[in-house]
Amino acid sequence: MNVAETQPTAAPSRSHHSTCSLNELVQKACQWHVERYQVEPEHVVAAPGRVNLIGEHIDYNDGYVMPMAIERYVVMTASTNRQQNSTASARLYSNDLSETINIPLDRSLQQASGGWASYVEGVVAGFLERFGSIPAFDGVVASDVPIGGGLSSSAALEVATATMLEALTGHRMELTDKALLCQQAEHRFAGVPCGVMDQFSSVFGKPDELMLLDCRSNDITAVPFADDAMTVLIVNSCVKHNLTGGEYATRRRQCEETLAVLGSESWRDVRLADLENAQPDLTDEQFRRGRHVVTEIIRTGKAADAFANGRWSDVGHAMYASHESLRDDFEVSCQELDQLVEIARSMDASEGVIGSRMTGGGFGGCTVTLVKTENVARVQNHLLNEYKRRSGIRGEAFSSRPALGAHAIAITR
Known part of the structure; x- marks a missing residue:
């Protein structure tokens, strides 16, 4: 099985290291998926962490921030599970944590389970409210975004989840709507009153560009970073x-x-x-x-x-x-x-x-x-x-x- 990145509106990164490391992470995730579920994944998505070059603790104060998506990703695989006869659920395995979570997909999500499951549950709940249904699926989560390092591993997980739900259902959100849904997931289910920077960075990141984000209007101005020096x-x-x-x-x-x-x-x-x-x-x-x-x-x-x-x-x-x-x-x-x-x-x-x-x-x-x-x-x-x-x-x-x-x-x- 081979994989290839697809996002027609964005140019490929010029970083060979980025392409190689992401491809390696994808290949590992696909391998773990087959080993765990005995089927190949039908969908694979990736969402990056971010680093903020300047503009700290002002995204929730209507300020400007200047982040960029980094060459570290959360990768998620999924295959639909048509054998589930009872309430549909999502079964996700984290190889890094050696832990499986099961999330109901019937709008019964009212409060968070805690831990990394909360970020996924919040996105699932928001997606269900917007679109009504999600098919039962099995998946694997793999990541090389450092956890607890302030590089938005949680936002990357949220955005990867939303991107996977789009792939599974065929429902596509406007990029701003997707970022805001993920932000609300963190507010409601993780209990973190975060600003919009983390999710916007993971959704809107582009090679050779920083993002000057106006956190009052949510307008983005591209700041060129084409200088390889x-x-x-x-x-x-x-x-x-x-x-x-x-x-x-x-x-x-x-x-x-x-x-x-x-x-x-x-x-x-x-x-x-x-x-x-x-x-x-x-x-x-x-x-x-x-x-x-x-x-x-x-x-x-x-x-x-x-x-x-x-x-x-x-x-x-x-x-x-x-x-x-x-x-x-x-x-x-x-x-x-x-x-x-x-x-x-x-x-x-x-x-x-x-x-x-x-x-x-x-x-x-x-x-x-x-x-x-x-x-x-x-x-x-x-x-x-x-x-x-x-x-x-x-x-x-x-x-x-x-x-x-x-x-x-x-x-x-």
Whole structure:
């Protein structure tokens, strides 16, 4: 059995590594499907994770973000199960977790089961509400998106599920509708009040492009990234601090409360001068949270313009300033992320490093570093070795160019 990527509207990625690694993951998923169900899959889909170059914790504040889909994917296989005589269900096996979940397909989904099943269940429930029925099917989930690294493995799973349901039913959604359905799945079933960035990145990703996403209007502006001389290096700190109180939800609530004090309906309408004038009415914490939001929105717009025009020094300055704001004003960084950014910053542009910052929700996970392609291997080795020396932790790293968003993969026999 051979596989081939199919998405007529998008050009193929120029990254040989991307094509090879995705093909390998697809082949493994198909093999596991046959071993588990004794039939070949009828459908195969893939949806990528994402990394955000700048614009952190402002997608739920009507801000601008600038992510790209990465060359790491969630792959899902499926074959219809016509032998089910009772209530139709989906049976999905995760090879990574050695776990099978069974999901009813009769609109009885009211609450989440927990774990990775919640993300799938939320999408299934939303799809059933929209289209009415889904045939019983068996499937396999395989992924090389790091879990817990802030690279949106959950959104990739949601988008892969939605793309598979499209393939199984023949119902096609507008891309924006698909991304929003997946976002609502995460809200309702996973209990995470996420913004739209993760799902939009996985749905809309294109090779050689970053995405400047307006999170108030959901409009997308393409930011060219055709320069092969630059590469994105993603370093996983391999730590995740479990903080009490649900820090993501707490930050979102703090932003909403601060906006209410300001008497504004959207952070996009707040100027830095407005925030400074209202400082006597705000707690120190509220002021700093608001300052991050306002300045990050400004930084992201400037960084997009600098990126599109190859002003790499300006891009680097914006990335470092973003990290400092996340560390000091929004307080979502941690010692390990700070160490990785400090190590990257100690290598100047002559050594290939343009800029670096934490990415994702924070308290662990990954940093994103823009590096001259010719220097990637040396920069990666130095970052990992020095991080191990300082922290005692063995990090992980990989490089990526912008990747193709969610798509079906043709199976030929």
